[in-house]
Amino acid sequence: MTSATYDTKYAIETRNMHIYYGAFRAVKDVSFGIERNKITALIGPSGCGKSTVLRSFNRMNDLIPGARTEGEVLYHGQNLYAPDVDAVQVRREIGMVFQKPNPFPKSIYDNIAYGPRINGWKGSKAEMDELVERALRGAALWDEVKDDLKKSGLALSGGQQQRLCIARALAVEPEMILMDEPCSALDPISTLKIEELMFELRQNYTIVIVTHNMQQAARASDYTAFFLMDKDDRAGQLIEYDTTSNIFQNPKDKRTEEYISGRFG
Amino acid sequence: MSAETNASSERSTGTLPQGEAVRQNVAQRQRRGRVWEVVLFASTVVGIVILVMLAFNIVNDAFGGIAVQSVVEEEDLTDGRRLEDLSQPELIAILEANLRSRVLRNLERERPLAERDEGELIDIINQEIIKPEVVAIYPLSEFLFNRAAIEAELAEAFPRAELQFKSWLNWNFIVSPMSSNPTQAGIRTAILGTLFLLLLTVLIAFPLGIGAAIYLEEYNADKPFDERSPVGRWLNRTIQRAAGLIETNIYNLSGVPSIIYGILGLAIFVRALEPFTSGAIFGATEGVTANGRTILSAALTMSLLVLPVVIIASQEAIRAVPSSLRQASYGLGATKWQTVWKIVLPNALPGILTGTILAISRAIGETAPLIVIGASTFIVTDPDGLFSKFTVLPLQIYNWTSRPQEEFRAIAAAAIIVLLILLLSLNAAAIMLRNYLRSKRIST
């Protein structure tokens, strides 16, 4: 752990990050820092690379054959893409919630317990019960499911499933939670619940969320990063990064202004 | 068509039919369509017809009539009384009166006749003196619908013969060992051999096949060595090429005729690995040596034969597991194997099981490779271990069918019924197992 110069203000910081899929450069030259215990929204039209950037934070891009990341992604002063860094270790630190709710075809209880178990959790049954309850409470799902934890995770409604996935991520006690359009498959009421939940979670976690929905970014985030595809080489790049209120009320870049006023995308 | 129009471009355009002509044209095309539909339907129905014929053919031979004629009639021996009603000394008297002295002496030497009870004596009389013989056999259809002609024919050729119904498929047939006499032959050893061979093949092919499928589906894109050093890059590339080669190779292997696997098994398992497959290096040399033509050699050969199909079926089942589940697992910090073992495999298992059981159950109908590796057909002892000689149902069916005598054809048909029942119940078991596993995984 070469504790080089790193800013403890940031939970994660990218420096000149480029992401390639094979020969194609999907994202170019992204440098910014995600503030600790804040909600950061990544917005932009589809194909702008925002999901790719998000997935680079916990090396989920590794799972795509041919994907390659250059530059630095610093987490606690370490480059996540240094050769001796273990992707499994990274994902244990930085959890992820996906676009479509994807509970395992197991019971609610086993869905939560899966993460701790694979990460070598040791403890009694009672302690595991407690951990499951804590995670479900953390995801504001406990009151709805406490009576039938043996029920299949797939039997829940869409919004409940997504909160189950959040609870599942919480159970391994990550420092950050990445959310890839977590509400795009949900109805407005479920979406509201997730947004409320994000505000709660912010106290203990750093949250990065990718969203298509500009209203959601405006009402539910502290910082906003706007990405756009370069027309020449089709690579996504970071256009503007600022507090959410500045981005939406006082954008510095013309392209940001055009996007948030709905002129393209 | 456009070429034609261009060629005759003197006229500005061709003309499409109008009015009544359209109606006629459509009606004619519709008629043609209906004719073809009937033809297509008929070709589909042929399959059903063939199945029916096949079933008729087998049932017709496995059941039917037999004409039994004894060398000596019971009544002639006993003056019209029944053997069962005679006392022991009377039975001995009959034996002494009708058997040649040498046969009698042999019997006495075995155990004095006076010491034997009535039942045993009656058996001896039946076997040695009365000697009931099947003189003619008739398939079921003839037995049922052509009775008069049969009886007329019998009355002429074998006036003393008695026509009776015979089911060649009966309990004795299933539990008796092999015999060179078709009326006494059974398939006990063949059934046991088939089941034993199936079990061994499953034990060998199942783990290997699933293992290979997991590698090809889940680890294929993996780069286990360090990408930064040229050696690591070369190794990674080599491994990926090998995986690609395995994939094509499996496809090609699945098209290799089964008899070629038999030749492979003969050269490798029966001959080259004889010390191992005959059990000699394990000291298993009791009784008759099978010379490597053991059930173990057969199982290894069969495993190679079914392996491609098992791999392909397992790959399909693994591919059907949604990748969102894998991502969720990786997102929680699971390693590759944890994800495979705890998420992918449990979800793929129902599919893997159905696919592979169907594949392996095909193997129990396979005959050609076993003929080539030299499985014996005349086996009277049950298979009792990895290194025993064995026979299987399809081999018996082949052997009996190739004999000219009608009795053997009849028991071949009976053995076919047993084999088909075995196959169908295996398939049913596979489906039930899948449904059970599906219901056990809470998934609603």
Add this chain to the structure above:
Amino acid sequence: MADQVQASAQRAIAAQRAERVVDLRKRPRIGESIIQTTLFACGFISIFTTIGIVFVLFEESLAFFADPAVTLVEFFTNTVWQPRIEQFGILPLVNATLMVAFIAMGVALPLGLGTAIYLSEYASERARAILKPVIELLAGIPTVVYGYFALTFVTPILRGVFGQDVVSVYNVMSAGLVVGVLITPIVATLSEDALSAVPGRLRQASFGLGATRWETAIRIVVPAALSGILAASIVAMSRAIGETMVVALAAGASPNLTWNPFEPAETMTGHIARISGGDLSYGSIDYKSIFAIGLVLFFITLGLNIASRQIVRRFREVYD
């Protein structure tokens, strides 16, 4: 006041977190590596199988051709296969094999293709629910049972129709017809897959121009699926060539160069099965000869399989 306390407490936790020492370095996962290697080895067995087949066939074939009684030229040109008088010409065996295969294709192509078109273009869901299992059942019946069927059912019928003195007890026709039945499910299922893969919008376009169902099937769908149908036919052909039990039981047990399908003639597979079924002494020329025949058989079927795969690859229409 209480809020402030809580806030400062939180800030403290956050600061603590920020300075937390995190170790992300790889640790050796020996178990994972062992598992990965084992799984790779499982896959590699298939390569060993192929190498084994090729090696064994070549090794014993070389020994066969090293025998003074045989030469390579004689093997491929001699029209007599009589091991007892040291005549080893594979032509009669190949000829019988091809005759069986062509008769079988004559049965399987119209039946299988007709079934495939009916199932994919005409059949209702209910009809499919009945017909598909029938086809699967036909495919699942052991080949030795088909052999029994050929010998005890088809042959007597042929002899009844064409006359006892025209049709022998063992004959190529009966074996070929039944092998045809046996490979019909292959033609049917593979062709149906190809037909079903043709996108519905092509059919709708055709219907929209006033074409009947039959015209659409035969002019649009079948041509679009032609490569798949061709591949299916080649796979079926290869299967017919490699089929053993039916020919071993019904086609006869003497190599015979003839064009008359009602005469007995032994195929390559039938010969291998008969020779090895007896008491075969290792190292005898008979023993070696089955490897030479096997080698020819292997390359014919392998060639057909590769051809079918190439056809699928090269001519596949890509519908996005």
